[in-house]
Amino acid sequence: MALRVKALESLLVEKGLVDPAALDAIIETYEVKVGPRNGARVVAKAWTDPAYRARLLEDATAAIAELGLGGRQGEHMVAVENTPAVHNLVVCTLCSCYPWSVLGLPPTWYKSSPYRSRAVIDPRGVLAEFGLELGKEVEIRVWDSTAEVRYLVIPERPAGTEGLSEDQLASLVSRDSMIGTARL
């Protein structure tokens, strides 16, 4: 596989179609700059600033842009909020659409056939494989990303975190809690 990719890259560079330095810059962006820490900042701000939370639920794309975040695979954002009574779970059954701008590139399991196939028909079974057992009283809403709209789950703020700063709160927010396969 590595050889095939190298051959393709060499051909494209030779034809002047791609700049190897641009490839490096793209890779660095997703390895270093764009990842779930971005989404965690959004969540922490929503937890601490009720006006921001309201704007996020009303127009997530604009509210996320307030933090300087957005762009590729985050052009049209919707935030969905977990409560004690409602749990949200995000999937893309048709491919692997994912909110890159706030969560980075998706983990392998998110892109895998078992997750893509079962999340819509058996969300409780899928969550159980992540070690999350939800009672029947909790309503599960599954968001299948069939268009260019991307979904960010706002997890519930853990109890006992009243005194923490926004940065400290952000460090508690896991990637999986923003996909909906974990609670905090």
Add this chain to the structure above:
Amino acid sequence: MNGVHDMGGMEGLGPLDIEPDEPVFHAPWEARVLALTLAVGAWGRWNIDASRHARERIPGPDYLAMTYYEKWLAGLTRLIEESGLVAGDEVRAPRLTAADVPAALARGGPASRDVAGPGRFEVGDKVRARNLNPPGHTRLPRYARGHVGLIERDHGVHVLPDSNAHFLGEAPERLYGVRFTAAELWGEGAAGRDSVHLDLWDSYLDPA
């Protein structure tokens, strides 16, 4: 097309393989495939819908056996061939330089279009997903076809993938967030208030 990529609602595809502390890429070639796909895409010879359709056209048994970046490589190779981008002896100047990358990624490619005119539906309307089985690209999953849901959100007017993937124009249409109850999709055994939400274009829907 009714391909294996449209896998929502299938069972028996195995247990989840959850890797703790997973790296962003598992091998350097995966990173190069991602970057090549974005960088060559900057030539504008195809669009995101055509990219998805190129991956969907991987033969089903291969699709299920391949990793994500193997599918991306197969899709990219196909798009390059079909577009004729590397044909001939011409040597060009890259469309995307390293200096362009931050702005290009920050800009992205919005699918919304500023087109006047309402769609046929409003929030609160009951709709039935049409029983469409097009041979080409669509974003209406099989598991929703024929089922009744409720319009929950109006996303505005978006490019229609069914047309755009085949270079037949953007054909923008109003896009709606539609809520289907789990019981409607999967039968009475499904948990009471659970639901599945899909984003569906105007032409995917009939009034119900």
